[in-house]
Amino acid sequence: MIFRQLFDAASSTYTYLLGDGGEALLIDPVYEQVPRDLALLQELGLRLVATLDTHVHADHVTGAWRLRQRTGSRIAVSAAADASEVDNALRHGDRIHFGARHLTVRATPGHTSGCLTYVLDDNSLAFTGDSLLIRGCGRTDFQQGSPQRLFASVHAQILSLPDACLLYPGHDYRGITVTSVAEEKRYNPRLGGDVDVGDFTGHMNNLHLPHPKLMAIAVPANLRCGKPDGEAPTDLPTWAPLTLRFSGVWEIEPMALLEQQAQVQIVDVREAPEFIDQLGHLHGATLVPLSELTGRMDAFDKERPIVAVCRSGVRSAQASVLLSKAGFSKVANLAGGMLRWKLEGLPAESDPV
Structure with a gap:
């Protein structure tokens, strides 16, 4: 049990x-x-x-x-x-x-x-x-x-x-x-x-x-078993199909991000050498190492959705938490990071920063 x-x-x-x-x-x-x-x-x-x-x-x-x-x-x-x-x-x-x-x-x-x-x-x-x-x-x-x-x-x-x-x-x-x-x-x-x-x-x-x-x-x-007296709020974000993990982090699947790529801000929180290694990076991604993220959040628009990316999804999950605490309301973590992205054969770039 x-x-x-x-x-x-x-x-x-x-x-x-x-x-x-x-x-x-x-x-x-x-x-x-x-x-x-x-x-x-x-x-x-x-x-x-x-x-x-x-x-x-x-x-x-x-x-x-x-x-x-x-x-x-x-x-x-x-x-x-x-x-x-x-x-x-x-x-x-x-x-x-x-x-x-x-x-x-x-x-x-x-x-x-x-x-x-x-x-x-x-x-x-x-x-x-x-x-x-x-x-x-x-x-x-x-x-x-x-x-x-x-x-x-x-x-x-x-x-x-x-x-x-x-x-x-x-x-x-x-x-x-x-x-x-x-x-x-x-x-x-x-x-x-x-x-x-x-x-x-x-x-x-x-x-x-x-x-x-x-x-x-x-x-x-x-006495209504929690039914709202009026319009009920939605449980799910409307800007993309996301999954909430028990850790409290919203995740977006690689294919869903590919479809939304032109509409969202992408922040890659790896270190600079990783950005151009064999995994590459996403088109339009901005490199901001996790250690620098708190001091560079002003570069992003709080009104637009933002997706955090790293190698495996661990550092970017922490980045998602930091962004949410800073007032970004539309935040997601790329599930599985660049490893999943490449495994699914999706396009990546390896140009220098």
Whole structure:
């Protein structure tokens, strides 16, 4: 089984990818991170069959609808959330299959009325959303939250799992990635040890937390499973057919660049001797060694697409990152560099600079 834990820094949200037999699930995808998630799915050779949200989030917008538009994946959310755009309204005891594996749905209301925990078929992993965080839990003061329901849910449905079961939360604000049932039973200051429902209720009712900053935007959007209220943005650049790598770099294939060659700026970031070696260089390319790029960016037009090139695509990937950080919005790296270009028999020049 393939398992990846991904992170959105803006909302401190964890997204989880599970894969088996060429099929994948994404738990709690984030709208802005959809291009990243699609790149990872492509690189791992996985087909997304479903997105699962643990609840209707108040601090970020789900990527469920956006992923369905791109991949045809099904959207699965708690039936209690009463959200639109849902393909699979989940209830306690349901199973979500991927490859030869499955997750079992456990209803864990209390943070919101529609919170779910997803448990892997062998009880080795569970994805708790905000119902149980690492040494903490989600708040209970909005979206039909209830400290009494959350206390009962966590103890009956999460802390009843085997002690060795690893628990993966929806968020962590300190950079901690995983905990276990045994740890939370012993050390969770809100729900572990000898804490009873009265202790827990008294604590939760006196947190006096401000509402999440994005709540007014996120909750209505998530009740539509992330479908925009208006025209949806495109995931892909429109100036050329590009592929986003999981590293965050957009790549252009050699044949696509050949078709666009007259319309784009090409910056070759190799050293001068390489520019005229046996690989040659692209027609119209400007030689700017990577070590000099930062100081020579003013020579390029930020309004026109720019493609970075090197021998293998490694140095030019770094150049793409530097150009993007400098405000160039239409940037791509030549996939495979001059090695791929020559391997595909495309024309190159070897004239001196």
